[in-house]
Amino acid sequence: xxxxxxxxxxxxxxxxxxxxxxxxxxxxxxxxxxxxxxxxxxxxxxxxxxxxxxxxxxxxxxxxxxxxxxxxxxxxxxxxxxxxxxxxxxxxxxxxxxxxxxxxxxxxxxx
Numbered sequence: 527x528x529x530x531x532x533x534x535x536x537x538x539x540x541x542x543x544x545x546x547x548x549x550x551x552x553x554x555x556x557x558x559x560x561x562x563x564x565x566x567x568x569x570x571x572x573x574x575x576x577x578x579x580x581x582x583x584x585x586x587x588x589x590x591x592x593x594x595x596x597x598x599x600x601x602x603x604x605x606x607x608x609x610x611x612x613x614x615x616x617x618x619x620x621x622x623x624x625x626x627x628x629x630x631x632x633x634x635x636x637x
Contacts, residue, residue, distance in 0.1 A: 529602040529624040530595075536622075536629060537606075540581060541589050549578030553628040561635040563616075577632070587611040590620075600624055605637065 527535070532551060539548035558577040560569045571577050581588075588610050595604035602622040609615045616636060623631035 527627040528597075529600055529622065530597045532624045532627055532629060533595075533602045533604070533622045537590050537592060541591070543586070545578075545582045545584070548581060549574065551627075551629055552578055553625070553630040556629060557631045559631075559633040561633075563636040585610060593617075608634075 536548050536551045539545065539551075552574045554574050555572070556574050556577045558571040558580060560571075562568065571580055589608070591607045591609070593605045593607060595602060600623060602624060604620050604622075606618050606620045607615050608618055619635045619637055621631075621633040621635075622629055
């Protein structure tokens with residue numbers, strides 16, 4: 527499975543509240559980097575348990591919708607809208623790195 531197919535399946539599972547299944551698409555050594563809006567700070571999580579935990583604890587109604595995307599081989603870069611109940615939607619650039627059908631890195635940065 528290539529980068530586009532892997533990321534599409536990951537987001538589909540997230541949006542269907544099948545987050546545990548989505549986490550299975552993460553590499554054992556996955557990295558998640560999240561930039562803090564309006565700051566130079568960034569949170570980094572390492573390992574499937576920590577990265578997957580960020581998604582599984584996101585709460586009911588958590589959704590990620592792709593607006594525009596570019597497939598760059600093993601990288602998949604997308605402008606996405608992240609939605610959570612009670613919080614205004616946030617537009618984010620998501621940069622996925624995929625190897626052998628597993629997401630090895632994901633970096634989220636507000637647009």
